[in-house]
Amino acid sequence: MNIYKPTKAFKFAAIFALLVGVLGFLVGLMNATMPLNEKGYYFSILLFGLFSFVSLQKTVRDKVEGQSISKPYLIMCWVAVIAAIGLLSVGLYNAELLLSEKGFYVMAFLLSGFAAITVQKNVRDSMLTDNAEPTYIADE
Secondary structure, three states: OOOOOHHHHHHHHHHHHHHHHHHHHHHHHOOOOHHHHHHHHHHHHHHHHHHHHHHHHHHHHHHHOOOOOOOHHHHHHHHHHHHHHHHHHHHHHHHHOHHHHHHEEEEEHHHHHHHHHHHHHHHHHHHHHOOOOOOOOOOO
C-alpha cells in the first residue's frame, strides 16, 4: 500500500475547511434565538460528531494497515457516528428554525466532520512519511 505525503496546499485546505465549518456552526449558534440549553445540545453534538468521525477513520485505517482492531470498538465507532448524525437530525427536525437555518447547521456539521477526518488522515500520512523520502502523486 502506497502512502503519499500530503501536500502543504492540501493540508492547509483541510485545516481551513475544518475552521470554516466549526466557526460557521458556532457563529450560527451564537446568533440563534434559541434557549441556551438548546445551543448547548447542538454544541455537544458537534463535539461528539467530530470525535466520532475521527475515531472511526482512525479505526478503519488501522484495520486497513493490518493492525489489530477489536470488533466491539469498531462497532462502537460506527454507532457513535450514526448517533451523532441521528441526534442532530432529530434535534433539527423538532427545532423551531427556518428550513434555511436547519440546512445551514447540517452543512456546517458535515463540512466540519469531513474536514476533521481529512486533517486526521493528513496528520497520520505525514507521520508515516516523515522518515521516508517524500513522494507526491505528481512525481510518479
